[in-house]
Amino acid sequence: MINEETLYDLGTAAKKAAKELAQLPSQAKNRALNTMAQALRTKLADILAANQKDIAKTHDSGRPESFIERMTLTEERVESMAAGLEKVAQLADPIGSSHKSWINEDGLEISQRTVPLGVIGIIYESRPNVTADAVGLCFKSGNAVILRGGKETINSNLAILNVLKSALRKSGITEDAVAYIDNPDRQLAQKFMQMNDYVDCLIPRGSQGLIQNVVKQATIPTIETGVGNDHLYVHKDADLDKALAILINGKTQRVSVCNALETLLVDQAIAKDFLPRVAEQLADYNVLVHADQAALTYFPDGQLAKPQDYAQEFLDYEIAIKVVADYDEAINHIDQYSTQHTEVIVTENYSVAQDFINAIDAAVVNVNASSRFSDGEKFGFGGEIGISTQKLHARGPMGLDALTSYKYVVLGSGQIRQ
Structure with a gap:
């Protein structure tokens, strides 16, 4: 189980993995995504068994049926997760593309090139499908991801994560590209929200209480996904x-x-x-x-x-x-x-x-x-990392493009500024 010391080791490994992913060819990413999808189908029984453990425990705790429904996995929902990964594999890779370029008065060729954010942290609650959606979108956009799900779905999330990690290993890609904080301790969660040296962006998904808690406590730049009234x-x-x-x-x-x-x-x-x-x-x-x-x-x-x-x-x-x-x-x-x-x-x-x-x-x-x-899959994004209700950087269903930034590339022939 992750503790404070190993949390920073996790961050170090993710940062190293992000450098590798940023340079990974599209073909390699797509092959890995398709391998992940097939692995989910192959391990369907294991995933559903883990989910049943979570459901039984949550039933005993007296949670309402609407909460149980949100965390329940079925064969159809696992298939939807797998199909979502395959859709992401079919989407154009945003990394390395140039949105615009021009030549300035000094003869410099300037272009704006899309790059990954780096390491993305995602804190979410009771929907285990988020695990697969987040991994797929972060991976395709060249980002490493550190996940922290709700304690109610710990078995489901770990079962899904282990399947996805095994697919990465099979594809010859570092499994440090995907990490999971399996310790529900709140103080550890707060440490995670303040790991600015390791995590480039934080995305909370869940109730208003969870989202506002992250927004208020995090020192990492946070994209606020919204409550839906x-x-x-x-x-x-x-x-x-x-x-x-x-x-x-x-x-x-x-x-x-x-x-x-x-x-x-x-x-x-x-x-x-x-x-x-x-x-x-x-x-x-x-x-x-x-x-x-x-x-x-x-x-x-x-x-x-x-x-x-x-x-x-x-x-x-x-x-x-x-x-x-x-x-x-x-x-x-x-x-x-x-x-x-x-x-x-x-x-x-x-x-x-x-x-x-x-x-x-x-x-x-x-x-x-x-x-x-109002959904990333229905918008053609192959899934979504969340629906942003803020206005800076990203808004609405967040697909691949929302998980990228850009840098300017300037090509010259020896020019100096006068």
């Missing part, structure tokens, strides 16, 4: 069939993820036509409704919404609903409560849709499409 605004010119389908998909298709819907806003002009249909559909999924006074009429089993309900990321079969007078009230509500993750409007009015796109400050803005599409 995601809104669906059904405008008076909406196609109500589309709106209902988008609502049910966004709220119930998978409740425990950050791109699930948490608040529904409905224009007053269509409330009487739309909300009875909403009530019928949500009842089929046993969704608990927190509604304002105007909406509560349509939800006999609902609860009167409190202000904090509109700020809540439920991650469960719960939703907050509010009837708004018009577009302006909807925008004001979103501005007040948004976590700047994903916001959705359903409308057939082109001008209103464009106004919404321009007015909303969020990493992802959807028009007539489910919030569940």
Whole structure:
């Protein structure tokens, strides 16, 4: 088990591995990624057995079912992890590419070349698929990665990690490219967050509490991945069939993820036509409704919404609903409560849709499409390292490009500055 002394050894090894990965040819990286994918399939039984140990222990601790769902692996989810690695292998390698070049007045050829960040630290909670996604994206972008997952999924994460490390060995690549902190001690985690000499970037994924804890304690530059208090605004010119389908998909298709819907806003002009249909559909999924006074009429089993309900990321079969007078009230509500993750409007009015796109400050803005599409895999990134809600360096679903920086290369023929 990692302790304070070996933590720094881990950092030293990762830093050395990052130098090797930065110069690794694309073909070698792609072969290794495909080997990792096949290894996950081969070791499926071992991974699922490890996951069952974690689930049994978590059940005994009294965690809610939504939490259990988030940490559960199935054959389909492991296959999705493997397929994600293969998709990453098929993507263009961003490392070494030049985005722009020019010749200045002194005859110098100047270019901007993409380079890896170096060593990336990722702190996450209860979703073991993050282990494979993070390794794949960091590896393809030439970065070493140090992972620290939640204690609830320690067996699952280590099982996945060991499979990926064995694939690296088989591919002739240093297994120090991937490391895992298997000690749940919080003081050790704080040490990790302050390893500026070893780790170039820190990315937290999980609850608001975890993310804010990392942001406040870390001295390493941190990319803040956001909590998803995601809104669906059904405008008076909406196609109500589309709106209902988008609502049910966004709220119930998978409740425990950050791109699930948490608040529904409905224009007053269509409330009487739309909300009875909403009530019928949500009842089929046993969704608990927190509604304002105007909406509560349509939800006999609902609860009167409190202000904090509109700020809540439920991650469960719960939703907050509010009837708004018009577009302006909807925008004001979103501005007040948004976590700047994903916001959705359903409308057939082109001008209103464009106004919404321009007015909303969020990493992802959807028009007539489910919030569940706010996802790196669905964006064609082969997975994601997280969804950034900040504005510096990266925003939205973070794929390969978000895990890179750049350097300027200047080619001359003996010029000196006068």
